[in-house]
Amino acid sequence: MFRTLARLLAASSIDPPDADGLFTIHPLQLSRWLEEVWAHGGAANWPGFGTSPTGITPEVVTRLQLPTGLLATLRSGVGVPGQFSPPPATGTVGAALPWDHLIYAYLVESTGVVEILREVVRRYVVGETLEATSNQTYSWMRATEELFFRDPPLFSVTGTVSALRPDAVVNRRNAYWRMFGMDLPHAPAGIDGLPWKTDVGAAANLQFGDVWVELLRQVWLAIVNDSNAVGANPTDSDYIAYLCQTLSEMMSMRRRAGMLAREEFGHVVTMSWFHLLVDTDNAVVRDLQAGAGPAGNAADRLARIAQRVGITPPRRARELFELADRVSPVLMFIEAGRFNDAAGAQLLFRAGSSNPIVRETMNRVIDLWQSATGVSLKDAGVRVAGPSAAPAPSQPVRLPGAGLTTTPEAVKTTTNGSAPVRL
């Protein structure tokens, strides 16, 4: 969401996001802006979901938002940094600002960006092991600490930390586990065991990862054979639709009555704040001497910042940041059931128009997912010639079952810095 706000604060969508301006906004204003965004409804009021709302519905949004009277008594006034003015118009369809799917938070957090920037803020506030900061960096530091490393304001829509679930790190992992049956690739520092799985029951979507990978494999198979005019074509639109429907049903089960709605919003907001910092060469990045230039990417900046505080980020951060942006809208559409029939599923792999944006997105997701996870997605299209080579089946007999990695890797201790920080 904060990346969206930085984009809206810029003069237009062709200008770079105004991260420097956003970082100077008072954290209370930012907190109030989040309440306003939630009250607008996000994807629940997005025109594309009007016919098949799932997940966060308008009813859920209304039930969880601040009453309109209270919302109006303290407006955010974030329109112009340093002033109090109405929030910027969206400039696109409708007034609602959609926020990302929970998968966005999962993939961004997999880069280790939270642990790295937490250490940066900690060093800034307890001492002077990092260089003196500019005004924007000090503002960013204060907002980061106030928004994400202390208790949220009372009755806030993002307030999912309480005496019953006191650790935001554990809470985020709990949501990822329940929705996707996946753990982050790094273990949390200072937390023993796997408390985010305690009392989850049998309701975690443990099959999600395998069904998702099978979907990517089938879509790749279909893309390869899309232009086949002669010979066998193993593409099965109905099977791809069935996989999408399975994923949609899994996610919908975890959303009943608005479950995980506030959690998703809060976690996506948190990750967008940290993602925004490494998205551009802003004042904070320059202060940390971590600029990557206009052509640089978030992973390059993150790696340089991590080096300053003695942490080694994952090697696949580059892929994970881009995946987060691309997988999120795909899963939103899958969850809304837009690919649940054969005709809809064909959008995932067919080039049926001049600019097949869904197919192009899926093609890129397949490349990135394969590179980020090491799971080979394109082997199914390879056939070994020869009499002894048995033809590989184009589909499994049954939907993929369990078999996901259920525990994170062992804690890694970094060696390239002065501080024994763990990631």
Added chain:
Amino acid sequence: MSNPPQSSDLANAIGGLTEFLRHGSQRPDPREFDPEQLRIQRDFRDLLAGLGRDRPDRLVNPVLSAGRLRLGAPLPAAAQQIGGYMRDRKKVWLVDVATVTGTPTDLQHAKIVTRDVVRLRVFDSSGREILIGVPTII
């Protein structure tokens, strides 16, 4: 034994092939998306735009002067409104394309002014931003 083809048959076949190569088949391409698929694809593109992941195309060489906007290429058929905006996205002027006079690349309207305008934005009938540009002010 069949009769050898007549020269008129060959001429007709060549004519038919030429026509096909020029204009293609008259039957709709079965590989093209149907209207419902196109609608889902458009919704997906709108969502990408809402999330900031699909930026609109650029206006070609816009040159702005009082009452006049010259463009390097005509506006697309989907364009319904065009406006001039300030740096903080506040509207300076907004006109319906249908009410503009002049030529497709030389738009004229009394509401068009240059003061405070730093960006031009073009919207379709649903209010979606489809083109954006940085004008040269003269």
